[in-house]
Amino acid sequence: MTEKRKLPVPADSDWWRGAVIYQIYPRSFQDTNGDGIGDLLGIARRLPHVASLGVDAVWISPFFRSPMKDFGYDVSDYCDVDPMFGSLADFDTLVETAHLLGLKVMIDLVLSHTSDQHPWFQESRSSRDNDRANWFVWSDAKPDGTPPNNWLSIFGGSAWQWDTTRCQYYLHNFLTSQPDLNFHEPQVQEALLDIAQFWLDRGVDGFRLDTVNFYTHDSQLRDNPALAEDMRNPITAPAVNPYTWQEHLYDKTQPENLLFLAKLRKLMDRYNAAAVGEIGEDLRGMEVLGEYTGGTDHLQMSYAFELLSAKAPTASYVKDVMDQVASVASDGWACWAFSNHDVVRHVSRWGIGDAAARMYTTLMMCLRGSACIYQGEELALPEAELAFEDLQDPYGISFWPAFKGRDGCRTPMVWEPDEHHGGFTEGKPWLPVSHEHLRMTVSDQEKDPAAILHHYRRAISFRHSHKALGKGSMEDLSTDGTVLSFRRKVSGEELFCAFNISPDPAAIDAPPGKWQQVGVELGSTGTAPDGKFHLGPWQPALAVKV
Structure with missing residues (x-):
């Protein structure tokens, strides 16, 4: 090391x-x-x-x-x-x-959780009274020998695995080889x-x-x-x-x-x-x-x-x-x-x-x-x-x-x-x-x-060129058919963002105020003479308030 x-x-x-x-x-x-x-x-x-x-x-x-x-x-x-x-x-x-x-x-x-090969678990499973006995989640079986409760592993089956050394079950929310640590132990x-x-x-x-x-x-x-x-x-x-x-x-x-x-x-x-x-x-x-x-x-x-x-x-x-x-x-x-x-x-x-x-x-x-x-x-x-x-x-x-x-x-x-x-x-x-x-x-x-x-x-x-996108607020979130729009605002900058989430064209009204088209390199469209954003399939409209 x-x-x-x-x-x-x-x-x-x-x-x-x-x-x-x-x-x-x-x-x-x-x-x-x-x-x-x-x-x-x-x-x-x-x-x-x-x-x-x-x-x-x-x-x-x-x-x-x-x-x-x-x-x-x-x-x-x-x-x-x-x-x-x-x-x-x-x-x-x-x-x-x-x-x-x-x-x-x-x-x-x-x-x-750790691996079942981690030294902590190897010691914990060795007995019920060692220094790390309580470092993992152990529990006795029910009287009929079944697991302590009905918890399931996300990888399938019970979240409990029987250990023949301690004669107890240990908890594993994932694989049986991934025993859960006991966070109740300081x-x-x-x-x-x-x-x-x-x-x-x-x-x-x-x-x-x-x-x-x-x-x-x-x-x-x-x-x-x-x-x-x-x-x-x-x-x-x-x-x-x-x-x-x-x-x-x-x-x-x-x-x-x-x-x-x-x-x-x-x-x-x-x-x-x-x-x-x-x-x-x-x-x-x-x-x-x-x-x-x-x-x-x-x-x-x-x-x-x-x-x-x-x-x-x-x-x-x-x-x-x-x-x-x-x-x-x-x-x-x-x-x-x-x-x-x-x-x-x-x-x-x-x-x-x-x-x-x-x-x-x-x-x-x-x-x-x-x-x-x-x-x-x-x-x-x-x-x-x-x-x-x-x-x-x-x-x-x-x-x-x-x-x-x-x-x-x-x-x-x-x-x-x-x-x-x-x-x-x-x-x-x-x-x-x-x-x-x-x-x-x-x-x-x-x-x-x-x-x-x-x-x-x-x-x-x-994103990095517009500080409103990094740390600004999100306001006026709305949908118009397949178009999602919102504004991102931070001191000194306001950005309007609209996205046509569709394979078909769409149009939305531009928000009040004067806006300058940005993001042309990303396929952004600008406002048309009728005051609308005409969006092609899968097209954004991005504009900064001026």
């Missing part, structure tokens, strides 16, 4: 507000040693591409030591790099490279805060907190009630998974969670660091977003699931989502995303073409909140089709063929249209490179001025 060192912290403690964050899935970004798996030096090598997009930060999915049963989300050592990804020295190189390019670095902290909280400080001292600028509302559980272990079929949320889990059949009142989103987050926030504030929390909440998503990000005591941002929807967002849907934010989370801050490492890529999920993909990108860059784009999204990569024998994801293997898992969005990034797997590796990639993706590489799109890659750069640049 190399000596840890403290790198300079950013001067702007509010840097995260309105930021654009680029998510990197390390296994699939760039391999430098020919083993077919991406690594930290590969990320460092490709950071100039990320910086060229104009984003503010990178979020790096887990790279800690792990048995890789869930590809790094099962951690066996929080303070070291898994050898397949490199070393702590490689991580330091990555951070230094990012900072030289003007990029913040956010790492994915998985605090709700020593657990202190150990996790020490881990966060370890990485802050190495120069990270913040965290993405995995499954942040799963940290604490109901200490009485009460059963979850059933949930009516018409209230089940397909964003949380696929319809074939009975996890959605419960109202998760007791296994997550407990009030004690906020007490731990307050401690974490106090630590982060010493470093001007920021966190975005992944809140998987079926029924009260926006309400919990407000609770977790309102004020200055908890998280700065919540990773919002609403635009990870199965169907393409309509004008009325986006309005409803933003109205909910204004109603129950006006003091909170969302981080919006269309795609990530857990869902079908949105151009496939929504079945949209190039024009619609461009419009949705521009829309995201105009919404109040921060924005997160997933590697390959800037190329408009579709979901990769894989044969069953190529699957690696245990979630997809379990529910095949009704649910094909998450491998299709995790295939390697494509850099060059060559025979070496798109420039990702000289070896055999851990997942096959999509032949369709090889026609959409970074190299090819760099050479094509009309490619969507350049649209992403222009849209991000437009």
Whole structure:
């Protein structure tokens, strides 16, 4: 292990507000040693591409030591790099490279659970009276030998696994190899805060907190009630998974969670660091977003699931989502995303073409909140089709063929249209490179001025060029048929934004006042002599008040 060192912290403690964050899935970004798996030096090598997009930060999915049963989300050592990804020295190189390019670095902290190979769990399961006996969630069986309650794992089946050494059940909200930590134990909280400080001292600028509302559980272990079929949320889990059949009142989103987050926030504030929390909440998503990000005591941002929807967002849907934010989370801050490492890529999920993909990108860059784009999204990569024998994801293997898992969005990034797997590796990639993706590489799109890659750069640049889009208010949100419109305001600037979320033309009246067309490079239209904005299919209208 190399000596840890403290790198300079950013001067702007509010840097995260309105930021654009680029998510990197390390296994699939760039391999430098020919083993077919991406690594930290590969990320460092490709950071100039990320910086060229104009984003503010990178979020790096887990790279800690792990048995890789869930590809790094099962951690066996929080303070070291898994050898397949490199070393702590490689991580330091990555951070230094990012900072030289003007990029913040956010790492994915998985605090709700560990690997069953973590020394903490190995000690905890060894007896009922060791020093870490209470560090995980253990419970006796019911008199008939069944689990303590009806809680379900999001990956299928009971959330309880029998352990023959302790002759008790342990809780696992995910895989059986991912036992849940017991946040009711003060020593657990202190150990996790020490881990966060370890990485802050190495120069990270913040965290993405995995499954942040799963940290604490109901200490009485009460059963979850059933949930009516018409209230089940397909964003949380696929319809074939009975996890959605419960109202998760007791296994997550407990009030004690906020007490731990307050401690974490106090630590982060010493470093001007920021966190975005992944809140998987079926029924009260926006309400919990407000609770977790309102004020200055908890998280700065919540990773919002609403635009990870199965169907393409309509004008009325986006309005409803933003109205909910204004109603129950006006003091909170969302981080919006269309795609990530857990869902079908949105151009496939929504079945949209190039024009619609461009419009949705521009829309995201105009919404109040921060924005997160997933590697390959800037190329408009579709979901990769894989044969069953190529699957690696245990979630997809379990529910095949009704649910094909998450491998299709995790295939390697494509850099060059060559025979070496798109420039990702000289070896055999851990997942096959999509032949369709090889026609959409970074190299090819760099050479094509009309490619969507350049649209992403222009849209991000437009966001940064208008301070109202970063930190301004959102007002006069309305819909007129298929057109969504709103105003973004900050001291010294007011911007009108309208989007025709439709393959058919539409027209809306211009708002009162004098407006100057902007965003021509994004396909924005101006006002016509009749005082209307005439919008083509999937076209925005963007104007600044003069």
